[in-house]
Amino acid sequence: MTPLSHDMTVGTIAAELPGAAELFRAKGISFCCGGTVALSEAALNAGLLPDRLLTDLQALSDAAGREAPESTADLIAYILSRYHETHRTELDFLIPLSQKVERVHGAKENAPLGLAEALIALKDELDDHMAKEEAVLFPLMLRGGHPMIVHPITQMRHEHDEATELLVKIEHVTNGLTLPAGACGSWTALYTGVRKFADDLVAHIHLENTVLFPRFEHAAA
Structure with a gap:
């Protein structure tokens, strides 16, 4: 991730730094x-001191990646269990729930129209992406790498960017995951689940982009 600074956009920070999106929501900052x-x-x-906000974000940045196991094999096993399987399970739950909320509440103000479509697109993107990592990239890494490994890593980074764009769309169609007054249990459960899923995905992408991938990009350079 690019070093944090006052000049960085809040959209970039929210997309790249685990925990930043939730911090911005709590501070009333739209990203x-x-x-x-x-x-x-x-x-x-938002009535905040820029230096104080930057300090809070730097604390998140310092903490990011600490969960990562040291060895590559353990790190890959962690990514598979903590993120790959979790994303699959959560999307299987969130997509039909979003379809239900759109169907029942679609005529209401601030209804999340387009959320189901974005989640389906993200599921398709992630299913393909994670399958390629599991079948090609991770086995290469577990065998110690390959001189041409930078090419699949570059493709994975590109697909991370595409997934991030879909997260931005989700944030937009849900009005920053803001529930309207009197939202029903299904709507509340949907936004709770989407918030957790989105935060997990940002953390997942950050872990691969800043911890796992550089180990092999540097070795192949």
């Missing part, structure tokens, strides 16, 4: 429609 705003400006607009 969806207002995602192109610089951190310093977003802080001032």
Whole structure:
């Protein structure tokens, strides 16, 4: 991840730093429609001190990746169990729930129209992405790497960017995962689940981009 600074946009930070999205939500900072705003400006607009907000984000950055096992084999096993299987299970639950909420509440203000479509697109993207990691990239890594491994890693990074774009769309169609007054249990459960899923996916991508992949990119350089 690019070093944090006052000039970084809140959209970039939310997409790349685990925990940043939840921090921004708690501080009342929009990183969806207002995602192109610089951190310093977003802080001032929310009545916050830019340096204090940057310090809070730096603490998140310092903590990111600490969960990662040291050995590559253990790290890959962790990614498979903590993220791959979790994403599959949660999307299988969230997609029909989002379809139900759109069907029942679609005429209401702030209904998450388009959420199911985005989740389905994300499921298709992740199913293909994770299958390629499991069948090709991770076995190469477990065998110690390969001189050409940078090419599949580059493709995985590109697909991470595509998944991040879908997360931005989800944030947009849900109005920042903000529940309307009087939201039913299904709507509440949906947003709770989507928030957890999105935060997990950001952490998953960050772990691969900043911890796992560089081990092999540096070796192949």
